[in-house]
Amino acid sequence: MSKGVLAIAEQIDGVFRKVTFEALSEGKRIADQMGCELICLVLGSGMEDIAKELCKYGASRIMVADDPALKEYMTDSYVNVVDKIIAQEEPAAIIMGASTQGKDLSARLSARLNAPLASDCIKISVADGNLNATRPIYGGKILAEVALTGTPQIVSIRPKSMPVEEFSGKDAAVEKVNVDTGDICLKFVEKIMNTDQVELTEADVVVSGGRGVGSSDFAAIEELAAVLKGAVGASRSAVDEGWRPPSDQVGQTGKVVSPDLYFACGISGAIQHIAGMSSSKVVVAINSDPEAPIFSKADYGIVGDLHEILPLITEETKKI
Amino acid sequence: MEIIVLLKRVPATESIIMIDDDGKSIKTNNVKWVINPYDEFAAEEAIRIKEAHGGSVTVVSIGPEKTAATMRSALAMGADRGILVNDPEVDSRDGLSLARILCAAIKNIKFDLIIAGQRAVDDDNYLVGPAVAEFLNIPHVSMVIKEEISDGRIRCHRVVEGGTVVVDAPLPALFTTQRGLNEPRYVSLPGMMKAKKKPIDIKSLEDIGIDLSSIEKSSVTVTSMRLPLERENGKMIEGESAGTKAAELVKLLHEEAKVI
Numbered sequence: 162m163s164k165g166v167l168a169i170a171e172q173i174d175g176v177f178r179k180v181t182f183e184a185l186s187e188g189k190r191i192a193d194q195m196g197c198e199l200i201c202l203v204l205g206s207g208m209e210d211i212a213k214e215l216c217k218y219g220a221s222r223i224m225v226a227d228d229p230a231l232k233e234y235m236t237d238s239y240v241n242v243v244d245k246i247i248a249q250e251e252p253a254a255i256i257m258g259a260s261t262q263g264k265d266l267s268a269r270l271s272a273r274l275n276a277p278l279a280s281d282c283i284k285i286s287v288a289d290g291n292l293n294a295t296r297p298i299y300g301g302k303i304l305a306e307v308a309l310t311g312t313p314q315i316v317s318i319r320p321k322s323m324p325v326e327e328f329s330g331k332d333a334a335v336e337k338v339n340v341d342t343g344d345i346c347l348k349f350v351e352k353i354m355n356t357d358q359v360e361l362t363e364a365d366v367v368v369s370g371g372r373g374v375g376s377s378d379f380a381a382i383e384e385l386a387a388v389l390k391g392a393v394g395a396s397r398s399a400v401d402e403g404w405r406p407p408s409d410q411v412g413q414t415g416k417v418v419s420p421d422l423y424f425a426c427g428i429s430g431a432i433q434h435i436a437g438m439s440s441s442k443v444v445v446a447i448n449s450d451p452e453a454p455i456f457s458k459a460d461y462g463i464v465g466d467l468h469e470i471l472p473l474i475t476e477e478t479k480k481i
Numbered sequence: 482m483e484i485i486v487l488l489k490r491v492p493a494t495e496s497i498i499m500i501d502d503d504g505k506s507i508k509t510n511n512v513k514w515v516i517n518p519y520d521e522f523a524a525e526e527a528i529r530i531k532e533a534h535g536g537s538v539t540v541v542s543i544g545p546e547k548t549a550a551t552m553r554s555a556l557a558m559g560a561d562r563g564i565l566v567n568d569p570e571v572d573s574r575d576g577l578s579l580a581r582i583l584c585a586a587i588k589n590i591k592f593d594l595i596i597a598g599q600r601a602v603d604d605d606n607y608l609v610g611p612a613v614a615e616f617l618n619i620p621h622v623s624m625v626i627k628e629e630i631s632d633g634r635i636r637c638h639r640v641v642e643g644g645t646v647v648v649d650a651p652l653p654a655l656f657t658t659q660r661g662l663n664e665p666r667y668v669s670l671p672g673m674m675k676a677k678k679k680p681i682d683i684k685s686l687e688d689i690g691i692d693l694s695s696i697e698k699s700s701v702t703v704t705s706m707r708l709p710l711e712r713e714n715g716k717m718i719e720g721e722s723a724g725t726k727a728a729e730l731v732k733l734l735h736e737e738a739k740v741i
Contacts, residue, residue: 178642235648236611237620261641264607265623271608272577272615277700280607293704298605299498303507303706311700346620347650350636354644362642366740389741407626407661408640413494413602414518414660422740433494436602443738444712445730459715461733463726473727481735 166192167252167313168220169243170203171234171262175211179363180258180320182218187285187323188256189219194287195253200224201333202246204239206232209337216333219326223333228340233349234262240269241343247274252313254292256285259317260362267317277309283322283440292316300413300436320362321419322440359392361411366391367420367438369411372398373427373448373467379404381471382426388478394418394438396428412437426467430455447471482536482630484527485587486560487597487609489517490544490551494602500706507603507706514551519598521555522658525665527596528559530630536593537561541586543571543579549681556676557668563681570686570693574604574703580612585689594635595655599624614655622648624659 168188170181185201192199201220203212205227212225226242243266247255255270257263259281271278283304284295292309294316309316361367368386370379370393379393386393395405397412411418413433423441427448428434435458438444446459447467456462463470492498492512499508516524527538538560542548545567552563566586572578587595595617597610607623614621626645627638633652638645640659686693716733720726734741 173642233646236622261624261639265611268608268611268623269615269621272580272612275577278576278606278608279701281605296605297709298706299492299507299603300494300605301709302498303500304709305703306705306707308702308704309700310702314700347622347648350647350649352641352644352646356643358643360643410660422734422738436494439709443734443740444715445734446715456715456717458712460712460738461730462715462717463730464717465723465726469723470727473724474731477728477731478741481731481741 164251164253165198165200166195166254166256167247167250168199168201169255169257169266170201170215171258171260172203172205172208172211175205175207177214178258178260180260180263180318181215182325183320183323184256184258184318185215185218185220186326187318189326191254191256191285191287191292195290197253198222200250200252202226202243204231204242209335212335216335217327217329217331219328219331220333223335224338225335226338226340228342230342231340233352235345235347235349236265236269237345237347238342239266240273241345242340243270244273245341246338247313253290255313255315257317259319263317267315271315274313276313276315277311278315279307279309280317281319282316283319285316285318297440300433301439302436319419319440359390361392361394361409361416361418364392364418364420366422367394367411367418367441368424368426369394369396369428369438370399370405370426371396371428372402374399374404375427377404381468385424385471385475385478388475389422391420391422396434425455425459426471428455429453430458482530482534482594483590483592484530484536484538485590485592485595486520486523486527486538486540486555487583487595487613488520488524488540488542488552488555489598489601490514490542490548491517491601491603500708505703505705514547516551516554517598517601519600519602519658521665522660522662523596523598524555524558524560525663526628526658529663530594531559534630539564539590541583542566543582546683549683552681553676554668556679557672558666559672562679565681565683566686566689567683568686575701576604576606576608577612580609580616582686582689582691583609583613584616585691586684593652595653597655597657599657599659610655610657619653619655620650621655621657622650623657625656626659626661628656
């Protein structure tokens with residue numbers, strides 16, 4: 162009888178990141194297959210009441226590690242606290258979102274515990290009490306099936322790749338746990354957030370511009386993104402030209418996005434760019450070159466001038 | 482400043498990646514090998530730190546003998562020496578074992594800083610950098626786009642969703658790179674000539690004191706690989722004018738794809 166699946170929640174300034182709900186839901190599905198309980202760990206400061214929001218995702222217990230020292234994510238304090246909880250609870254599996262925090266935490270934890278790690282998984286199943294995961298490699302050109310053995314096993318899930326399931330009428334026990342951050346040496350200095358922009362990796366819609374935009378005038382792209390409540394992305398060409406900052410770059414050495422809808426405007430479709438957006442649900446390509454490779458990677462394509470077409474799409478969208 | 486750069490040789494992204502006959506590995510015969518792009522940022526930053534603070538840069542890698550040629554590019558950029566662990570026993574896909582091997586390879590170097598790529602663009606696993614830091618019991622910061630060193634401490638700006646977080650750590654420390662950290666310099670002809678004379682020590686696992694039986698057998702096994710489903714042939718939207726095409730697209734996105 163395995164000891165449980167531990168889902169690690171992620172919050173920023175008291176708000177849970179969406180992938181937390183996805184990790185809990187997937188954790189519940191794994192726990193059901195393993196015949197054990199889903200338990201959840203929340204780390205932060207002033208989170209005891211907010212943690213109750215997680216009750217509806219199927220965990221039987223929600224542990225809250227609440228301490229001012231945990232207000233901001235810092236690798237060493239978080240790994241030390243999680244390490245102690247794992248020693249206490251002995252979960253068979255640990256699941257978290259593959260956000261920047263999750264990728265960082267799961268890697269250090271894997272080494273700390275000498276536990277196998279499959280990161281950025283898009284699908285997970287259970288066989289003989291062990292996790293099997295599907296994860297993209299080579300920038301998504303290949304899907305690898307990996308089998309994990311040993312205890313515990315750690316998986317991180319690609320945001321927006323697994324469905325969220327809510328259970329009504331389920332009550333989880335919310336309990337405060339002792340926090341011992343252990344020996345730590347990292348110091349939080351400050352946080353600089355771009356509060357006015359939708360974050361690329363979490364957006365439901367991304368409108369990206371490439372060399373075809375022709376200049377730093379991204380107004381047509383920005384307006385469509387605004388109407389669709391989406392984020393603005395850029396190809397490496399646009400970033401190299403200095404038209405957009407590196408943080409806007411979608412691609413192999415940029416961000417990997419999985420929105421429901423992706424517009425590739427004036428982007429030719431280089432493999433490195435595809436690596437950043439191939440798991441988008443629906444792709445629209447707008448390019449003046451009918452031979453652009455991007456069209457073979459898109460669900461819908463329009464040949465034309467993006468500066469003419471995008472404002473018209475924006476207008477049509479407003480009519481819905 | 483004694484700086485170590487962890488470097489991995491990976492297939493160039495333009496390479497057509499094909500699954501081998503065993504169904505669980507990649508065909509490597511026609512592949513063009515390059516420095517992992519994130520490790521190139523690491524090498525460049527290490528060289529800039531050396532130029533600012535003095536010291537030396539050692540590039541460390543694991544792989545077959547030909548990996549030395551890839552490491553030579555980093556030497557041509559300005560790194561001083563290389564260490565290559567070449568042993569047929571190495572399971573190239575077990576991140577924790579690779580991390581242990583890298584730690585053993587550098588155990589005699591009194592380093593101040595280790596810089597690694599956030600991930601290798603073949604495995605996309607994000608594991609080795611942080612694992613090396615854990616095994617060496619030093620702090621690490623991942624996905625760094627800016628760093629400043631002074632008075633035995635390093636201040637790192639790490640990229641998070643929607644912004645950056647600034648973190649301070651004592652040296653020795655490790656950080657991993659994020660796009661935006663720097664633009665790697667082009668290798669110059671004089672650089673390449675100098676690089677030919679720089680040493681690359683090739684070591685076996687025995688040379689660095691690793692007994693493979695002491696490294697637990699890999700607990701992450703690739704059981705199969707497949708190509709993702711290709712998008713079905715997309716629809717090219719025709720129309721008399723830009724206006725009609727735009728209207729048709731929005732209609733399809735709303736009614737057919739149901740994404741707006």
